[in-house]
Amino acid sequence: MSKKFYITTPIYYSNDVPHVWHAYSSFIADTLASYKKLEWYDVKFTTGVDENSQKVVEKAEEKNMPIMEYTDFMAAKHREVWDKSSVAYTDFVRTTDKKHHDFVQKVLQKSFDNGDIYEGVYNGLYCVGCEWFKKESDLINGKCPDHPNKEIQHLSEKNYFFKLSKYQDRLLDFYSKNPDFVKPRSKFNEIIEFVKGWLEDFSVSRETNKFGIPLPFDNSQVTYVWYDALFNYMTYCQEDAEKWWPADIHVIGKDIIRFHGIFWPAMLWSAGYDAPHQLLVTGYLTLDGQKISKSLGNWINPAEYIEEYSRDMLILYLFTTFPIWEDWDFSQEQATLMFNAKLSNNLGNLLNRAIALALKIDGSINWISSDIGSDKITKYSEYMSDSDLKNALEIVFEYASEINKYVDENAPWKMDINLPEEKEKLENILFILLSNLRKIAIMLIPFFPVKMHELLNRVWVPYDSIITLGENLSLNPDKFFIAEKGEPLYMRISK
Ligand code: ME8
Numbered sequence: 001m002s003k004k005f006y007i008t009t010p011i012y013y014s015n016d017v018p019h020v021w022h023a024y025s026s027f028i029a030d031t032l033a034s035y036k037k038l039e040w041y042d043v044k045f046t047t048g049v050d051e052n053s054q055k056v057v058e059k060a061e062e063k064n065m066p067i068m069e070y071t072d073f074m075a076a077k078h079r080e081v082w083d084k085s086s087v088a089y090t091d092f093v094r095t096t097d098k099k100h101h102d103f104v105q106k107v108l109q110k111s112f113d114n115g116d117i118y119e120g121v122y123n124g125l126y127c128v129g130c131e132w133f134k135k136e137s138d139l140i141n142g143k144c145p146d147h148p149n150k151e152i153q154h155l156s157e158k159n160y161f162f163k164l165s166k167y168q169d170r171l172l173d174f175y176s177k178n179p180d181f182v183k184p185r186s187k188f189n190e191i192i193e194f195v196k197g198w199l200e201d202f203s204v205s206r207e208t209n210k211f212g213i214p215l216p217f218d219n220s221q222v223t224y225v226w227y228d229a230l231f232n233y234m235t236y237c238q239e240d241a242e243k244w245w246p247a248d249i250h251v252i253g254k255d256i257i258r259f260h261g262i263f264w265p266a267m268l269w270s271a272g273y274d275a276p277h278q279l280l281v282t283g284y285l286t287l288d289g290q291k292i293s294k295s296l297g298n299w300i301n302p303a304e305y306i307e308e309y310s311r312d313m314l315i316l317y318l319f320t321t322f323p324i325w326e327d328w329d330f331s332q333e334q335a336t337l338m339f340n341a342k343l344s345n346n347l348g349n350l351l352n353r354a355i356a357l358a359l360k361i362d363g364s365i366n367w368i369s370s371d372i373g374s375d376k377i378t379k380y381s382e383y384m385s386d387s388d389l390k391n392a393l394e395i396v397f398e399y400a401s402e403i404n405k406y407v408d409e410n411a412p413w414k415m416d417i418n419l420p421e422e423k424e425k426l427e428n429i430l431f432i433l434l435s436n437l438r439k440i441a442i443m444l445i446p447f448f449p450v451k452m453h454e455l456l457n458r459v460w461v462p463y464d465s466i467i468t469l470g471e472n473l474s475l476n477p478d479k480f481f482i483a484e485k486g487e488p489l490y491m492r493i494s495k
Pocket residue numbers: 009010011012013021022025050229230232252253254255256283284285286291292293
């Protein structure tokens with residue numbers, strides 16, 4: 001394999017279990033990674049937890065747990081949610097791991113040696129909720145507007161600073177040469193405007209914190225959490241950076257684009273690496289119009305949701321209702337309607353019909369040629385390559401409707417298998433139904449991997465679990481196999 005694809009999610013603060021917006025980033029990354037596997041790419045997909053944060057320390061204290069015990073516990077919780085929801089990451093980063101720790105010290109030393117990190121004094125405000133430095137003008141009634149429950153800290157301490165100001169021209173030049181660096185364009189423009197203004201050097205260390213990665217050149221200080229966290233993206237490809245770096249896509253929320261779009265390229269350049277190819281920025285989730293956040297307490301726990309409903313329902317709803325980069329509002333009523341209409345009815349009907357017909361005919365069929373659906377496949381691939389999951393899914397369900405309509409119009413149930421002429425017609429209809437259902441199922445693998453493998457296993461023999469898009473979409477099935485009627489793939493739900 002020569003083509004590579006490297007995608008990441010943000011590493012989530014481990015001061016809590018994953019939330020539905022974390023699941024959203026993880027599902028997006030998983031879907032794009034899985035699509036690339038179908039396209040024969042060698043894929044790396046990292047996710048993980050951001051542990052060296054003051055809010056994690058505070059949470060451990062609140063729970064009366066030793067910090068490492070707490071972070072071990074939370075890391076296991078995070079992995080459990082991703083494993084249960086079939087998020088097929090290749091590496092799970094913990095920022096307390098030695099591998100990460102050593103790498104961060106290495107890059108810090110490089111930037112220190114080349115003069116990009118220097119000693120100074122930080123005098124000002126800090127919000128632990130944001131893990132970011134604040135100005136008086138950022139506050140409302142003396143509080144951070146995003147974290148009204150957290151006290152703003154007044155810091156006056158020796159710190160080391162990163163010379164971000166030095167990289168202003170290089171950043172602007174990079175942006176103009178890489179028009180796809182941030183998707184969507186509106187978010188990219190925000191960053192460009194910001195960088196055109198004044199870029200301040202930022203502190204990369206904290207004197208008062210004890211938990212974190214000590215600076216290699218001054219161990220009385222620990223590394224500032226964002227400096228440490230961003231380098232997580234290289235922790236698992238430091239040895240084979242030539243193959244994997246730069247990352248192809250960082251999936252991130254819109255609140256962290258400055259860190260990723262401005263600091264991150266400069267930090268990488270300073271340490272001798274290239275900037276990533278693209279930031280795919282996701283919108284914000286609200287519930288009944290209100291921004292969801294842990295502090296507001298109106299979040300949805302994806303593990304509980306998946307248990308009560310299903311992973312596929314969540315993905316279907318999230319991906320078909322909102323383009324990735326727009327804000328979205330969660331509605332269970334809509335999620336149920338969509339699940340029943342698209343997975344239970346549309347796709348379910350295709351499978352039921354295929355099984356019912358196939359049970360009438362023995363295990364092999366003659367190939368006929370048919371163009372049905374070929375335009376859909378081309379469009380699907382274009383959308384997927386463009387990370388446009390909404391339109392890609394819509395095309396697949398249109399395709400399924402088209403095949404259902406074809407079956408309706410040809411009414412195979414009216415045909416008599418004992419009449420040779422009708423038997424041939426029946427076989428042709430079955431062929432069209434099966435060959436297109438197979439393509440539809442393969443196109444849906446990136447979204448619903450477990451169920452689609454189950455579907456493919458129910459109908460075809462032999463079925464090779466290593467499937468690729470190009471090959472399998474051109475190959476028509478010549479043999480099928482219906483083990484048994486089985487349960488519906490997606491049970492209709494009424495809640
Ligand atoms: O930011 N809707 O971690 P995090 C949609 N550790 N997305 C949301 C959201 C909402 N209501 N609230 C948060 C961090 N997010 C850092 C990342 S990466 C080197 C370090 C998104 O757990 C948020 O934008 O606070 C971010 O992309 C992700 O959830 C993780 O947030």
